[in-house]
Amino acid sequence: MPYRPRCAFVTIGQTPRTDILDEVLRMAQAADLDFDEYGAMNGLDETDIGAQRPREGERGFYTRLAHGGFVSVRASFIEQRLRRLIEMVDRRDYDLIVMLSTGIFETWDTRARLIHSQKLTDLWINALIAGPGPIGIMYHLPTAFDSNLAVNTALVQTTRMVKVAGESPSLDEAARLLRDTDIIVMHSLGYSDAHAVMLAGLVERPVVSVRRLVAGALRTALDELHHDARHPPAGDRQAGPDVLDKLPDSAEPLTPREQDVLRAALTGLSNKEIGRNLAISHRTVEIHRARALAKMQVSSTTELLPRALVKHGG
Template identity: 40%
Template sequence: MGTRHAPRIAIITMGQAPRPDVLPELLALLGDVRYDEFGALDGVSDAIIAERAPRADELSFLTRLRDGTHVILEAGFVTRQTEALVEAVDGQGYDLLILAMTGLMARPQTRTPLVHGQYTLDAWISALATGNSRIGIIYPLTSQRSAFSDNDYGTLLQSSHATIGGHHGAHLADAIDRVSGADLIVMNSVGYTAEMAQQVARTSGKPVVTACRIIASTARLRLAEIAGKPLDLPAKTYTGVELLKRLSPAGEPLTRRESEVLVHALEGAANKFIGRTLGISHRTVEIHRSRAMLKLGATSAAELIWRALTQPER
């Protein structure tokens, strides 16, 4: 029986390698892989970087240099650098290329399987933003916010104030306030770390996901497809009753009917289905559901599921 070799991947970032703010979070989810890291600005002199500062409202990207400083550059320059790097890396025997960046709209054509950070994020958000879902998106820069505002995500609550101070941690509290009405918050930059996501989650009380996690999870799926084997992920299924038990008690106790309705809602059931199951009208279901949500201080079943899964077993 042959020895199984770890897949070989190329991780391409927007700035300069190494990126200690990005790689640990990616690799933690990718598992046993061999990787090489490349930065689109590797080898670019400080003088050229200084010349590529954007003008006025020109589309621009914020990224990190090797020395840890952050710079804002015109998007066209970064895009050309990235495309040239992808072309150079493609065909070098990698099993997968990962564009670990957001904002890049160009779609390089490669022979090697490619995970495109921005298109991965777009697909993920589009899949979630259905019906009355409210997605909060924190962008690094105002110009990026305007560039993506035409995407059909349903209801978007957007903030571009998280990096006005020149790095990813600046003005984060203001960004949180601007998206706190969302059901789910997406931090749309690989420079937003897990620690920042935890801060946003604590302050907003809402589920938060980072671009790094979305990109890495997609890359794991692609690696599993390439290897021709199922992705080995531990999983546990919870019933609505179990999820409700894990939630912190409401300030005002739920009635028996409110609890029954909520149990079905936590399992993803629609109001009409709940009504048929319980022998009541869907309008009555809506009333009990809204009262239960009000007592628990939540706006959606998705928010309650996230709360339940982040609580220790009781």
């Protein structure tokens, strides 16, 4: 059966977010992916959400609800729920977690590989700042701009920005304000590729959408996961006979990733070394290693070596 990576897409609002995800998956050419969606506000009713509207001067997030409407919600409330959600999702053994929202500056030490939309966008912006001319940054809400100031003051000194409120901002007005910039970043996953194309036509300048950035990162991660599934780490290839193939069959079949981890462990590599070879975190290695050993009904890799010898008459 062909290997299919498992991915969790997480948003600050409610799911499903087909308005974003369909386009990201298409741009990433991610047909070979099993995925689930999670929303930080899933399960909340209108009363719960209404109680969390930002007060004057309070930072908020602008996001979509399950019925298609949009709402502003206190950032501190979303961040708290998101922290718990990420912890829960990370226990479900995904290969990838994609934070499908910008404006989130907290990061998490996840077992799964994490694509963090805000961190990814920051890397691009920091690289663009080094250029000769000003860059333009287009937001959905002024509060997104304010929160960015606290993280990266260099943006204030070297860029021109526009703060646009509403789900359907005026591209004509944004084009007028940003016409003298060298390049524009549409700093929200709410902006579609069509928005980027329209704005680029108005300003006659390059426009980068966060959706494109996330799709590119997703495609790269999927390519690496498929490569890892097809090719064992170099340490395994140099280890001589494949001990794993000589072992009796386990009661429950090992997954491809469990096989990769167990092969590497049998060569004496540490969890951190295995993680580097497989491009996964050492915590993910620990999970796959423990599950593989449990399926083989042993407590350590050293118990497997005698079994290989017994099976082959060694």
